[in-house]
Amino acid sequence: MxxxxxxxxxxxxxxxxxxxxxxxxxxxxxxxxxxxxxxxxxxxxxxxxxxxxxxxxxxxxxxxxxxxxxxxxxxxxxxxxxxxxxxxxxxxxxxxxxxxxxxxxxxxxxxxxxxxxxxxxxxxxxxxxxxxxxxxxxxxxxxxxxxxxxxxxxxxxxxxxxxxxxxxxxxxxxxxxxxxxxxxxxxxxxxxxxxxxxxxxxxxxxxxxxxxxxxxxxxxxxxxxxVSGMYTTNPKLVKQAYPIEKISYQEAMELSHFGAKVLYPPTVQPVLNLNIPIHIKNTLAPNEAGTVISNEDSDANGPVKGISNINNIALLTLEGSGMVGIPGFSKRLFETLSQEKINVIMITQASSEHSICLGIEEKDAENAKVAIDAIFENEIALNKIEPLIVETGLSMIALVGDNMKNHQGISGKMFSSLGKNNVNVRAIAQGASEKNITAVITESDVKKALNTLHEQFFESKTKQLNVFITGVGNVGERLVEQIKQQKKYLKDNLKIKLRVIGLSNSRKMIFGEHGLDLSNWKEQLESGETASLQGFFEKAKALNLRNSIFVDVTANKNVADLYAQYLRESIAIVACNKIACSSDYENYKLLKRLSLKYNAPFLFETNVGAGLPVIDTLRNLVASGDKIKSIQAVLSGSLNFVFNNFNDTTKFYDIVKQAGAEGYTEPDPRIDLSGVDVARKILILARESGVKINLEDIENTSFLSEAGLKSDSVDDFYNTLIADEAHYQKLYASAKSNHCQLKYVAKFEDGKASVSLQEIPEGHPFYNLEGSDNIVMFYTERYPTNPMIIKGAGAGADVTASGLFADIIRLGND
Known part of the structure; x- marks a missing residue:
């Protein structure tokens, strides 16, 4: 039968x-x-x-x-x-x-x-x-x-x-x-x-x-x-969830209690003592294996068998110094709830006896508040305890597994992974049997929490990164194409599943909760919704995906002003936009503090040297205890390209135009040629060295003509380059007569920084710097005479995009 x-x-x-x-x-x-x-x-x-x-x-x-x-x-x-x-x-x-x-x-x-x-x-x-x-x-x-x-x-x-x-x-x-x-x-x-x-x-x-x-x-x-059995977690919320092949009666009852709809706990009772297995099968897919529930101990899936949740939870907290050492409070509390026919789902109490925390269904919260405040009316009046605290809009999540007690570090992994994704845990309960670890969290975080824990305990150590990119112009386009090209490699070799969730330019923005199809992203973007910087942030926040990363590929101050909002939502930032890190020192430090507080990395390697590991090297030097004595650098690939190609047979205007056409300068070349961009870069390096300094503290000696400095528009600026050609030829002639090369040099020493166009003599490390290359020399206590030198391509869309990509991958390896 x-x-x-x-x-x-x-x-x-x-x-x-x-x-x-x-x-x-x-x-x-x-x-x-x-x-x-x-x-x-x-x-x-x-x-x-x-x-x-x-x-x-x-x-x-x-x-x-x-x-x-x-x-x-x-x-x-x-x-x-x-x-x-x-x-x-x-x-x-x-x-x-x-x-x-x-x-x-x-x-x-x-x-x-x-x-x-x-x-x-x-x-x-x-x-x-x-x-x-x-x-x-x-x-x-x-x-x-x-x-x-x-x-x-x-x-x-x-x-x-x-x-x-x-x-x-x-x-x-x-x-x-x-x-x-x-x-x-x-x-x-x-x-x-x-x-x-x-x-x-x-x-x-x-x-x-x-x-x-x-x-x-x-x-x-x-x-x-x-459905094809009991799943590792809710497959409607976690796409990677899969059916559990074998599970014990106790594990099945725990998962069912915490919201797994496939089985209701009393169902197990009549067959439990008789050791009759229960087989969960799918009517719509009868050939699939399903889940077998029995008393057989199976550790095939590891110590954690499933992750479940219950929504619409209220947290009741009874606390007060008058509870400490006084018997009977718990008895009166639970008797009151019993009389009101309110089921208690979770209990936790600190050893100090100063508070008792209970989880109940949200629909019973108001009734519980009235009843408990009434029964403890006298103690509340005497300030021995506080009126009952009720928190709503919560959910319970639970890790379930018979063998969790035999494996160290399960709780640590659970709460560490939740913490890294800014999932705030309001209460915790774990029985001595260690078959269930329960946490109360905000209901809006349930999807992110389940995905985070499933990735931690059930997926083959593949980390999913969810990327939101603002600014898909020259550099941003190359970044998207690099991601498209390397997605399979990252998954196969680095165990990183990289999904682009949002894209935006100055006109349009698009989103795909499960990842955008990058084969035709430009067409999708053209038909997207109207772009909004705040709207882009709100969408990233609302999606509330684990391991979210905001990538800023602009030079826009309004975008940089939103960094604090992203960090407060535990959304990591990767930026080539230098404005935030070169803004007022207090804002720079605020972003650093928010990054630490909300466990949201803030990476900006491409702020200096594009794809070169300049900032990373500097941080490693400082972290290892070395002290920076001075920094000398050519930090503008744009200016290096210009002065490497400018001579007495060319026109300064033509070279600047060529630099813009090849993507070496910003759309407004005044940002590069005025020295402001270089000043920002040396400022960032000085700050990363541990010095408090602002942009106005940097001495910037411009080589531009007076008319160029006062130009009102980009077109006006280009006109001054034509009109003032003699001024620029004079700079070249002076360097040539002194057997020098013109280089725009940034210096930092003794807490002071400067940027200026200099004549570099033969034999100097900067003299033979070619094309758009950058070079940075770090003089430190450990490198006092022979500096640590970093040299290479410091401008261009591909290398900048690769630097951003490297920061994204770094987050995947954390």
Whole structure:
């Protein structure tokens, strides 16, 4: 004998019922079957709604009734297009009785628990009948047995308790003489000893199946639903979730208690002591393995078997110095909640006895507050304790696993990974058995928390990075293309799953919660929504994805002004925009503090030297205890390109134009040629060396003509370059006559910094600096005479993009 149960979704349509019949036909070839079915999907809710409407004198109960009728008649017609009169006749009579019941509720304006049980029983009675008759019409040996004739309970309506002695005998006697191969039984419904209709409460159909399986001592109970077993976590929130192959009874009950909808804990009880395995299978995919629940200890998935959650939680905190060392507070607290029929889901108390923290359903919070404040009214008046503190909008998440107690560091990994993603834990509970570690968090963080923990405990150490890029012009476009090109390499070799979630330019922005398709991102962006810097931030915040990274590929002050907001949301920042780090010193330090406080890295390697590891090298020197004595550098690839190509046979205007066309200068070349960009770079290096300094403290000796410095626009500036060609030729002639090269040099020494155009003599490390290369020389206590030198390409879209990419990868390796 095999016992199978099919839930509401499995029998929710004619298509799904046909799947059920096919499964039963295949199983019947190996022996007799007992098949427990739920009401047609959604019907129980409609029955309860119709009852409430009738009780409230709302004539819409007739419309709800009609929906129930139409649903059943539609399924019957689709399953049995011919030879259906007997089925339709029976169902019609049952529905007329249902309508009379609803009209009675409407007339007396009352819906008692007893009447409610009678009302909802129609769902299972109708579904079991039409399924049994359809199977018989297909020529299979089948019959329906009303479970109300077998399962006997007390009169505790809506959640009746089973009399197992009578029930087991009824089940055994019936099946010992049953002739049919397939027996269809309605789940959820039962009958009291006095003959009144009762129900078994939430998960009642599973419970019915477990009662029958235990009474018949079958080898296995199969529960068929619309998913392929119990998942490592909620697959609707975590795409990477997968079915658990084997799990223990205790683990299954823990996961079910914390929101896993596949199984309801009381279901396990009748089969638990008999060690009858439960097999969760998918009606829509019957060949998939599903999950086997038994008492067999399996560590195949590691110590953590699953992660679950419950939403709509309220946290109650009773605290006060008057509680310390005084017995009886806990007793009074829990007695009060018991009297109010409020279920306590979680308890935690500090060893100081100064506070007790409880988790309850949010719907009970107001009632709990009134009752508890009343019972402790005297202590509150005497300031011995505070009025009950109630926090709402919370959820519980739980790690579950029988073997967690045998593995060190589970709690540490859990809370560390949550902390890195700014998931604030409000309360923690862990039993001595260590089968469950529970944390209370803000409900808005549930999706991020589940994804974070699943990545930590169930995925093959692949870290997912979610990137939001603002500024997809020259450099930004190269960055997106580099990401597109290297995605597979990163996943295969560095275990980094890099997803671009958001893209924005000055006009449009687009988002894809599960990652944008980079094969046609330009076309997508063109048809995106209107760009907004604040809107881009709000979207990144609302998505609330783990390991989020904001990448700033602009030179825009308004973008830099948003950094603090991103960091406060634990969104890491990678920037080539120098404005934030060269802004007022207090703002620079604020960003550093926020980065540490919210565990959100702030990386800006490309601020100096594009893709060269200048800042990283400097930080390593300082972190290792070395002290910076001085820095000498050529930090502008743009200016180096200009002066390496400018001579007495060229025009200064032409070279500057060429530098812009090849992407070496900003769109406004005055930023580069005025020396401001170089000043910002040496300022950042000085600050990273540990010196408090602002931009106005840097001496900037400009080489531009007076007209160039006073130009009002980019076009005006270019006109001055033409008009003042003699000025620039004079600079070149002087250097040539002194056998020198013109280089724009940044210096930092003794807390002071300067930038200026200098004539560099032969033999100096800067003399032969070619193209757009940068060079930085660090003189330190460890490198007093022979400096540490970093040299290489310091400008250009590709190298800047690669520097940004390197910072992103660095975050993936943290």
């Amino acid at each position: 095999k016992v199978l149960k099919f839930g509401g979704t499995s029998v929710g349509s004619s298509k799904n019922i046909n799947n059920v019949i096919n499964i039963l036909e295949n199983y019947s070839k190996t022996g007799p079957l007992a098949c427990v079915v739920s009401a047609v999907g959604g019907i129980t809710d409609k029955l309860l709604l119709a009852g409430k409407q009738a009780q409230n004198k709302d004539q819409q109960f007739l419309e709800t009734f009609q929906l129930i009728k139409d649903k059943h008649f539609s399924i019957i017609q689709e399953l049995n297009p011919v030879n259906n009169q007997e089925i339709l006749g029976y169902v019609e009579r049952q529905l007329e009785a249902l309508k009379s019941l609803l009209e009675g509720i409407y007339l007396i304006n009352e819906l008692s628990p007893k009447t409610s049980d009678k009302l909802v029983s129609y769902g299972e009675l109708l579904s079991s009948f039409l399924i049994a008759e359809t199977i018989k019409n297909r020529g299979l040996s089948a019959d329906r047995k009303n479970a109300q004739e077998l399962v006997v309970t007390n009169s505790n309506f809506t959640k009746a308790e089973v009399d197992y002695q009578i029930t087991n005998k009824n089940i055994q006697d019936y099946f010992s003489s049953a002739k049919q191969t397939i027996t269809i039984l309605p789940g959820f419904i039962a009958r009291s000893k006095s003959g009144e209709q009762t129900t078994l409460g939430r998960g009642g159909s599973d419970f019915t199946a477990a009662i029958i399986a235990a009474a018949l001592k079958v080898d296995q109970l199969e529960i068929w639903t619309d």
